Amino acid sequence: MGKRLSRVLGQWAVFFRGFVEHPKMVGSIIPSSRFTIRKMLGPVKWNECKLFVEYGPGVGTFCEPVLENLRPDGALIVIDTNPLYIDYLNRTIADSRFKAVLGSAADVEEIIRANGHDNADYILSGLPFSTLPEGVGPAIAAATHKVLRPGGAFLVYQFSAKARDYMAKHFQRIDQGFELWNILPCQLFWGWKD
Numbered sequence: 001m002g003k004r005l006s007r008v009l010g011q012w013a014v015f016f017r018g019f020v021e022h023p024k025m026v027g028s029i030i031p032s033s034r035f036t037i038r039k040m041l042g043p044v045k046w047n048e049c050k051l052f053v054e055y056g057p058g059v060g061t062f063c064e065p066v067l068e069n070l071r072p073d074g075a076l077i078v079i080d081t082n083p084l085y086i087d088y089l090n091r092t093i094a095d096s097r098f099k100a101v102l103g104s105a106a107d108v109e110e111i112i113r114a115n116g117h118d119n120a121d122y123i124l125s126g127l128p129f130s131t132l133p134e135g136v137g138p139a140i141a142a143a144t145h146k147v148l149r150p151g152g153a154f155l156v157y158q159f160s161a162k163a164r165d166y167m168a169k170h171f172q173r174i175d176q177g178f179e180l181w182n183i184l185p186c187q188l189f190w191g192w193k194d
Contacts, residue, residue, distance in 0.1 A: 033179070033182040035179055035182060036157055036179045036182045036186060036188075037061065037062055037065050038065075039177060039179050039188060040062075040124070040155055040157050040179075040188055041062070041065060041066070041069070041124075041155070043153065043155075043175070043190055044069070044122055044153075044155075046069045046070065046071065047071065048121060048151075049070060049071060049074055049121045049122060050071070050073070050074050050075065050117075050121055051074065051075050051076075051077065051112065051117045051119070051120045051121055052066050052070060052074065052075070052076050052077075052120070052121060052122050052123075052124070053076075053077050053078070053079065053108060053112065053120045053122070053123045053124070054066070054076070054077075054078045054079070054123070054124045054125070055078075055079055055080075055105035055108075055123065055124070055125040055126075055127050055140070056079075056080055056105070056125060056126050056127040057078035057079075057080055057085065057089060057100070058080070058085055058126075059085060059088055059089070060078070060088075060089050060092065060093060062124060062126075063076065063078065063089065063093055063098065066124075067093075067095050067097065067098060070097060072097075074097055075097050075098075075099065075115070075117070076095075076097055076098050076099070077099045077100075077101060077111065077112060077115055077117075078098075078099070078100050078101065079101050079103050079104070079105050079107075079108065079111060080100070080101075080102065080103075081102070081103070081104055083102055085100075086100045086101070086102045099115055101115075104136075105125065105127065105140045105143070105144070106136060106139040106140050106143050107143070108120075108123070108140075108143050108144060108147050109143055109146060109147045112147060119147050119148060119149040119152070120147050120148055120149065120152060121148075121149055121152045122148075122152055122153055122154075122155060123144050123147075123148060123152075123153075123154050123155065124155040124156075125140070125144075125154070125155070125156045125157075125163070126156075126157050126158075127140070127163075128158070128159075129156075129158060129160075129162040129163040129166060130158075130159075130160045130162040137162065137163070137166045138166050138169070140166070141154075141163075141166035141167055141169065141170055142169075142170060144170075145170035145171065145191075145193060148193040149193070150193055150194065151192075151193065151194075152192075152193050153190050153191060153192050153193065154167060154171065154189075154190070154191040154193075155188075155189070155190055156188070156189040156190075156191070157179070157186045157187070157188050157189075158186060158187050158189070159185075159186055159187070160187070161187055163189060164176070164187075164189050167189060167191040170191070171191030171192060171193065172192075172194060173191070173192045173194060174189055174190065174191045174192075175189070175190040175192070176188065176189055176190075177189075177190075
């Protein structure tokens with residue numbers, strides 16, 4: 001039992017509390033499955049990745065796999081509007097390449113510049129685009145496209161296809177997938193900046 005079980009139970013408690021307090025800002029009541037993580041991160045060229053950004057990291061389900069694959073000189077910046085999640089991540093992830101920022105994904109350009117970067121190689125999002133406040137989804141898609149380097153990608157996992165509608169206005173090539181082994185099954189999108 002020990003530390004691992006305590007950590008997992010603590011992680012679930014924090015995740016569930018965040019969902020209860022802000023249900024429209026959290027995409028699911030349960031974190032993503034390992035199958036979703038593996039498939040979503042599959043196309044990432046880790047040797048070329050200097051900056052990986054995640055919107056809505058929750059309790060950090062993707063953070064560990066990203067940090068395991070990230071170059072020693074790379075960086076992971078996660079952005080969330082929920083201070084509960086930001087506090088949890090700052091307390092539980094001790095990696096000099098990691099930075100958790102309280103803020104909006106629509107402000108990604110200012111956030112990465114404030115942290116010494118001009119652009120991002122990959123941006124991951126599990127934000128529930130279908131329930132975000134009016135205008136926020138399109139603003140996030142536009143800001144994301146602007147800060148990605150050419151050849152970079154916007155990686156999105158969703159229960160609905162709403163995010164793809166916003167992505168299509170900025171990304172000419174969008175690869176699509178599906179992951180059945182997730183609660184709930186989810187759609188996967190990879191928008192490439194050519």
